[in-house]
Amino acid sequence: MKRIYLDHSATTPVDPKVLRAMKPYFTADFGNASSLHSFGQKARAGVEKAREQVAKFLECESKEVIFTSGATESNNLALFGLVRRARALDLKRKVHVITSAIEHPAVLEVCRELKKEEVEVTYLPVSRAGLVRLEDVKKAIRPETILISIMYVNNEVGTIQPIQEISQIIKEVNAGRGKEDKIYFHTDAVQAANFCDCRVDWLGVDMLSLSAHKIYGPKGTGVLFIKSGTPLLPIIFGGHQERGIRSGTENVAGIVGMGRAVEMLTDKNEIKKINANIKKLRDKLVGEILKKIPSAILNGDLKQRVPGNANFCFKNVEGESILLMLDMEGIAVSTGSACSSGSLEPSHVLTAMGVSPEVTHGSVRVTFGKDNSREDVERLLKVLPGIVARLRKMSPIKK
Ligand SMILES: Cc1ncc(COP(=O)(O)O)c(C=O)c1O
Structure with a gap:
């Protein structure tokens, strides 16, 4: 894999x-x-x-x-x-x-x-x-x-x-x-x-x-x-x-x-090319996730953000569970919560933005680099909606 x-x-x-x-x-x-x-x-x-x-x-x-x-x-x-x-x-x-x-x-x-x-x-x-x-x-x-x-x-x-x-x-x-x-x-x-x-x-x-x-x-x-x-x-x-x-x-x-x-x-032409590709991948991911996963939220300004970043919240799931299940599929992402002294602290960034603590816990950050390809996005899109749906089914929180 x-x-x-x-x-x-x-x-x-x-x-x-x-x-x-x-x-x-x-x-x-x-x-x-x-x-x-x-x-x-x-x-x-x-x-x-x-x-x-x-x-x-x-x-x-x-x-x-x-x-x-x-x-x-x-x-x-x-x-x-x-x-x-x-x-x-x-x-x-x-x-x-x-x-x-x-x-x-x-x-x-x-x-x-x-x-x-x-x-x-x-x-x-x-x-x-x-x-x-x-x-x-x-x-x-x-x-x-x-x-x-x-x-x-x-x-x-x-x-x-x-x-x-x-x-x-x-x-x-x-x-x-x-x-x-x-x-x-x-x-x-x-x-x-x-x-x-x-x-x-x-x-x-x-x-x-x-x-x-x-x-x-x-x-x-x-x-x-x-x-x-x-x-x-x-x-x-x-x-x-x-x-x-x-x-x-x-x-x-x-x-x-x-x-x-x-x-x-400092190679401006090369950087422009790399970042245009990264933006294309990120925009495809964001568009599809918001379409495919019910009540998915994109965190952060739509325009005033770097092309490599997508940060989502999925209600009624833990970001860590998503991260671990994606890892089993061979895909590495991160979550906004910080595991400190055994307890999961909600992200201070999302909290400062006014995202509620329950929602913050379901945050996942996807950040692209110059070696990522369209196939990478497609693999993520293939597995992520199913993972979120499975975790939501297991969640004791009422949807
Ligand atoms: C915004 C920001 N500042 C500072 C740091 C710390 O950098 P370093 O790992 O080089 O100490 C990081 C690393 O995650 C970062 O993202």
Whole structure:
């Protein structure tokens, strides 16, 4: 049975071209990028080429690209780094951060920690379609606000947030403030990189996070773009690598892989072709599911979403049961609920969108990648309606 992977928002396979670029750095070119000898220089050259590849994609300077262990670390560095720097200058300073209720835990959990450090955090609500509203951003800004962190694309429902418009609001507020009171803008662009324009000046962001394993690169490598002049303290201390902002011996092979993966994203014609195909597959799936499965719901805005994402709720069934039954058919998808400490928590994203907890439990996310085909969609369409019908028959909840 051919296995079908439809969970590309969780992770993507490493592209053979990426693997090819990485391989020498595990063997012949294994040096430490900080070593002065030729082994080290070879590794350093690999790292710096990757930095340029990322800088080209983001249209920034290569010195503004910092390599990390992944987007979780990038987000931690952006939020903790900025807040702690502000506090270091003035210990008594009141600090306020704005984020959204639908961020990835790599932002929400940082905010939870920041609250323990007496930082005030505002979680912006979202519309039923899963979008942050600009009026809410404006209303939330206070004199103490120093940082706004809003994700570019949501990982569960694929909605594209109005980053440029938020940046415009921040610019207008900053025009009336001194340098010390400036609001900085961070975006988690992990789920956007495959589909959206990530040029940082065009977006108007001061910091932006990326992860290699969502763009056909290796796991365990990420990037934080930090615009020159953004005041930030490191959160990891040691050998002063990455200009002292992120100590630790560079993951050379991983960084080289990230550079190559990002470079592939700069091939605009190829990306356009890939995404047109992905959109066709996704639209076919959505159309057929809504037709074939009674009371199926599509979550998230219809237009303001990336082409790779479809997120459904099926009433009176558990998303986990669907996931497991599809897995037995060789099809991998995911569900919005998070299994934590033995209990199933409803998705915080769907909850913030106003989906009721009973319905949230029946959520299934299907995310497409560049290797998916029409046959994959047809196989899913062949088995999913039957699975939902069987589970509904077994459900004690009255239909
Ligand atoms: C939106 C978003 N941010 C951050 C992360 C964390 O990235 P990493 O796995 O590189 O730590 C993910 C991964 O699922 C994500 O989807």
